[in-house]
Amino acid sequence: MTIRDVLSDADERTNVQDADASLMRAARLHKKFEPLTIDLVPRPSPRASDVLVQVKACGIVPNVVNVLNYSLESVVSLPPLPAIFGLDAAGVVAAKGELVHGVEVGDRVYVNPIRYCGSCRYCRMGQHAGCEYSTLNGYFGMGSKALQMFQDYPYGGYAEYMTAPQYSLVKLPENVSFETAARWGYLGTAYAALRRASVDMSSTVLINGVSGTLGVGGVLFALALGVPKILGVGRDIELLERVKAIDPHRIHVHSTNSRISVAEWVRSHTDGCGADVVLDALPTGAPAEAFLAALDALGKCGRHVNCSGVLECVPINVPKYTVSSQTLIGSCWFTTAQGQEMAELAASGRVNLDVFENRGYALEDINTALAEVNERKGGFSNFVVLPDERRSK
Template sequence: MSIPKTMKAARMHDVGSPMKIEEVPVPEVRSNDVLVKVHSCGIVPNLGNVLKNWTTWFPERPLPPLPAIFGLDPAGEIVAVGSQVHYWQPGDRVYVNPGRHCGGCRACRDGRHEHCEYYTFNGYFGFSEKSLKIFDDYPYGGLCQYMTAPQYSLVSLPDSVSYDQAARLGYLGTAYAGLRKAQIRPGQTVMVSGASGTLGLGAILLALGMGATRILGVARNKELLARVKALAPERIEVKSINDNESVEDWVQRMTANEGLDLYVDCIGPGGGHDILLSAMRVLKRGGKAVDIGAIAGDVPVDLHTVMDLQQTVIGSCWFTAAEGQDMADMAGAGTLNMSVFEHVASPLEQINEAISGIENRSGGFSNFVIHP
């Protein structure tokens, strides 16, 4: 494949300002990297807020140096490989996990890459000032036509998984990693809050694929909840928080007073704590609660009860490339149903309009992508 010298990229020059479509050099491949021609890049529902408010909300967690190319969830085709890349070949279809780590710290050498002190979301934000070194190494997010990526970040895509579907692996992986940490298994009852949203729907789909026997979904929109239940009506029950019955009473009724084995909180920073606290009160002995939504503020958890009932509260952020491969394989085998997503695709030139239009969506069923 002929690789051009320059390419189109969407770059943000100032925090909160619209992105500009510019011509920039195609990056050169280093020895352990690959060059990916981006076919689809997911845009997360929260991207607009991050671009406008991140430096105020979390000044200790840096954005990439401006002007920057954002784009968290790219999928595409490898067009060149570095001299020390042996497994991957041009023509391979891949998803690029944006999690970057240094490879040399104790956590990396121990295989705990997400605990790396340099851990960074390529094309999004970093977790400490040390992320700036990673941004120097990988300044290209997915909102451009070509990007470099370390070979450790790649997920091989089955032919049955489209690039648009693969661009959803980020949000799916967030749920998958949390469910794995909680050791989900058949026979369990799982409740998901925000069940009709982007994170919550992913948790529902993965709980189905990973064998949970009963799944309870809680959200606001009754129409979207009906669509969630229709995914597996014999295993899924749903409830709108606008109903009169309390969450606790509903859970006890649905479980014959046995309660929950696992609760997954997908409520974002703007939401309240009511559902989380209600779910904690109906966890079984030994039950687990997982937060993947980044709910904000001080949460008054009854730690005495957590101790007495030997319950666990787990925070889970993102996922590894190996976990991404698990999901791609599940999708290829049909145990992860990715056909439910309604892809809303826009060309790179319409990135600003696409970001501003994300609120007009069918909950988590909408999958917003950019085609560079």
């Protein structure tokens, strides 16, 4: 049974009106394969080092349906039910604990969902993905002790309010709307991958899956980082042309439906050298063949950075990348510091985020949003839940 199959049943269960200021509305999953329901739950209070954020927008990422269906349960850990999901929340600080400094009530913020212990050797090195407690709040856990983080921070962004640690806050400039900030997770994933690959003004970057949710963000921040040539690979010709239109002089695109291989096309644009950097931004469930096609286009001494959703094992030609001095890099999520760098790039005008088409839904319409998320126009569509809004009568 899919979310769309049970949508009408969910509608009958979402006519909830809060009559008590100590309560809030939240979309909760009570059972696998069932729709989310709008429940009244206690409004949380921030602990000493936490803040309370009034959620203004929360993103609906394409992969969230897989998470809600628990189809990734063998790969990651998921919160105990009932659970409030919601990965990318942006809003206003409504209250703060007594140990929170440098953040004020009323500040506009994005809440980075990554949670970690802060004490282990990985956290001390700033490598939070290695922490045993590493968790994407409102989404899934990556570390073996993620359950503790779900217990400490049980509120995702599909609610009117959520608590968050001070270390998670990115302060937003006025020229970044809450709807756009609700895209920060996928934008940040691409940005962090580019930084890990050390792209700069001398890099030729191939983005695999360029017209998707990760790919478009990779284009925007590669341009902001001064990359002179971006080679984009995808399937849909219309979407590829939209990507090229962002900067026709620096962006070149290629459809995988072409008879010309990705590697052959890339070498035709790089004097036979291949790409300096390959950013793999394929969607969840993409085949290994698509991954390997881009890897084959990597030049000598190049860097391949993967933040894609390829789940199957990929055979690697070890002698080839050894002799060619190539580097293979895995990149998972981004730090709050990197999220703030992105905000500064937006504030200065170096990155243009106007390409996104925001599509907002009231909290009561979240099941409709989940059913429609696959109708997006590639990476240009930005689906968001707006908890402040009420369903129109």
